[in-house]
Amino acid sequence: MPTNEQLTLFLWLQGLFPRRVNYWLLIKGLVLSPQDLLNGETMDPNLSLVRLNLDVATGSISWKSNPESDPLPPEISTSSPCLRIRDTKTGNERWVRESSSIITYLEEVYADRGPSLKPRDLLDVAAMNDLVGQINLSIIESLTYIRHASPQFAAFAGIKEEERSQPAARVGHQGMVKGFMKVQDWARDSLATTGWLTPGTDGPGLVDANLAAVRRYLELVYGWDIFEKSELKPLAEWYERFKGLPWWAALEERPNVHPSEFKFTIEKFEV
Incomplete structure (x- = not known):
């Protein structure tokens, strides 16, 4: 630098x-x-x-x-x-x-400091970018679900109670699950060899940081396990591995890790 x-x-x-x-x-x-x-x-x-x-x-x-x-x-x-x-x-x-x-x-x-969180091989870099892009698309689908399944978020988004839609929530949830299934399919080789999502790295990398943050935040705010579907078992196992990083408990399991005024409910729509 x-x-x-x-x-x-x-x-x-x-x-x-x-x-x-x-x-x-x-x-x-x-x-x-x-x-x-x-x-x-x-x-x-x-x-x-x-x-x-x-x-x-x-x-x-x-x-x-x-x-x-x-x-x-x-x-x-x-x-x-x-x-x-x-x-x-x-x-x-x-x-x-x-x-x-x-x-x-x-x-x-900071390429020369600490562990490498990004692959060096250009094809691995392309695969990493594919994974991050798909994660971000899946977040958009999850927001469609939350807008209709959470009364508080619906109000924040300007959606009236009578405008909340179970079919819209279902479509968003299904789109999210399909997106995350792509992520775990595209990361199959790296999950099998290193246990992490980021290709071409020895430990957790940029893809892992991107997705773990989504999983943890939606759990804290909505009490929602986005990997609860059986189809996403490999991602659920990966997340448990990520939680084993040495700093996790001190950061994410401390008291008042998330402000209570920013915790909302999700109605259990049939998805």
Whole structure:
């Protein structure tokens, strides 16, 4: 990384997509422990963490930054995670806003540090990108289900109670399951050889961080196991393996790991 570049991550640590970044930081070793993550401490002086907290007191969601001296600019104030790359010589700034793009970029920047979370072979890289893309498509399908199965999320999405639809929920759920079946099928070889989803790596990589964050967040918010269908047993077993990483319990099983005001219900629609 050029010595004149300062990287700053803005993270609401409890969120779905920021969790992808949390997991990457810990697997990569750029954050030594969950406590260091919560404290905003990294192993590289050129990489800073600004932790975001949600402020809902005014009736609208806004961010409070910690430290307060480095708030999100108003034009991107609803985006978490996001990564700012600032040239300390010129003051010029560029931003990366999507979680999967952020950790892919950081993996390139820190290619020579810690374990490799990205394959070197170009075909493996293409396969990795296919997997991440399919995971993101499956998230969209899961949101269709949640919009109709969760009364609170439906209201947040502007869907009236009488507009909630069990058939729409079913279609979304089926689309999600089919998408995740593609993921486990495409990752069959790497699951069989290393136990992880990311091809061409010896341990958990970018694909694993992307999917584990989705699984954990939807469990915390909705009490929903997205791998509960028997067809997804290989992914359920993979997730149990991911939970065995040394930092997992301290990060994800601590008290109040997710704020109670952001926990919602899902009605058990027939899917």
